[in-house]
Amino acid sequence: MAWPIAEVARMPGVTARTLRHYDEIGLLPPAWIGANGHRYHEERQLLRLQQVLVLRALGLGLPEIGRILAAQVDELKALRGHYRRLLAERDRLDTLAGTVARTISALEQSGKDGTDMISISRPENLFEGIGPARCMKVLHDFPELVGAIERHTSTWSEAEIEADERERTAQMIRLAELPATGLPADADAVQAEIDTQYRTLARIRAATAEEYRAIGRTCVENEHWHAVYESIAPGLASYQRAAIEAYAATRLC
Numbered sequence: 001m002a003w004p005i006a007e008v009a010r011m012p013g014v015t016a017r018t019l020r021h022y023d024e025i026g027l028l029p030p031a032w033i034g035a036n037g038h039r040y041h042e043e044r045q046l047l048r049l050q051q052v053l054v055l056r057a058l059g060l061g062l063p064e065i066g067r068i069l070a071a072q073v074d075e076l077k078a079l080r081g082h083y084r085r086l087l088a089e090r091d092r093l094d095t096l097a098g099t100v101a102r103t104i105s106a107l108e109q110s111g112k113d114g115t116d117m118i119s120i121s122r123p124e125n126l127f128e129g130i131g132p133a134r135c136m137k138v139l140h141d142f143p144e145l146v147g148a149i150e151r152h153t154s155t156w157s158e159a160e161i162e163a164d165e166r167e168r169t170a171q172m173i174r175l176a177e178l179p180a181t182g183l184p185a186d187a188d189a190v191q192a193e194i195d196t197q198y199r200t201l202a203r204i205r206a207a208t209a210e211e212y213r214a215i216g217r218t219c220v221e222n223e224h225w226h227a228v229y230e231s232i233a234p235g236l237a238s239y240q241r242a243a244i245e246a247y248a249a250t251r252l253c
Contacts (some may be wrong), residue, residue: 002031002040009112011046012053027052047075050158054082058089061141090119121184148205171197175240176233185242186250194247209252 021029023039028048030039041049048069055065072078154162175193183190184240201207207215217239219225229237 002042004047005030005041007045008041008049012049014221022049022052022062025062025066027062027069051078051082054086054133058082058085061143064143072113078209142211145205145207145211152204165202172229172232172236172240175243176236179235179239185239186246189248190208191250192241194243195251198251207252209248212244212248212252216241217247219244 003011005016005019009019019028020039024029031042031045034040050071052065054066056062060068068078103156140179153161153164171193175190178187178190179185198207198212201215219229219237226237229240243248
């Protein structure tokens with residue numbers, strides 16, 4: 001049985017344009033093309049599309065997905081591997097949801113107590129479930145930076161992971177105190193905090209201006225990062241991005 005591209009697109013809720021793009025880059029060629037020029041997919045193509053969409057949901061870029069699919073021989077074994085990764089991602093998101101829930105509860109309580117809004121209980125847990133290697137997964141266009149961080153953090157112990165979470169949380173809380181004083185994102189005090197963040201990253205690999213700008217954009221565009229920043233202080237994600245933009249423009253050019 002074969003389905004035209006428009007019908008296939010409706011099944012997972014993607015667009016026909018997306019499927020044509022997958023064909024153009026060799027990721028999902030159709031089973032055959034009709035005399036009218038329409039692309040048709042059969043069951044094998046639907047299975048391949050499922051794998052593509054699963055890997056996309058796990059945060060992989062199209063080039064990496066292409067390499068994975070090209071290398072796999074046993075489809076059943078590959079699907080089992082994808083399934084394990086989905087379960088791991090589910091567990092990570094459960095952890096992340098718990099992290100944000102605790103922060104919301106702490107902020108609500110601080111409001112009731114009349115204390116400072118960015119006073120957060122258990123601040124070491126703000127980044128639980130979103131370690132640096134996982135965060136970098138969203139930077140699909142910068143595989144060298146992602147690879148360097150993954151290699152560096154892959155052997156970390158639980159103590160090292162916890163120390164990293166504490167350090168990044170402390171950096172975010174220090175930064176969150178600055179916009180409350182009216183300082184613009186390019187102020188010297190703000191840029192000093194961004195420099196501390198950059199040097200933390202540079203211990204693994206110094207990011208280029210383009211890479212660092214992408215990290216800044218991700219603070220706003222990625223839902224996981226954005227939730228953590230906003231849980232510390234409303235508007236912090238956009239402030240962080242603006243501060244990184246200023247830093248990259250003046251110190252990394």
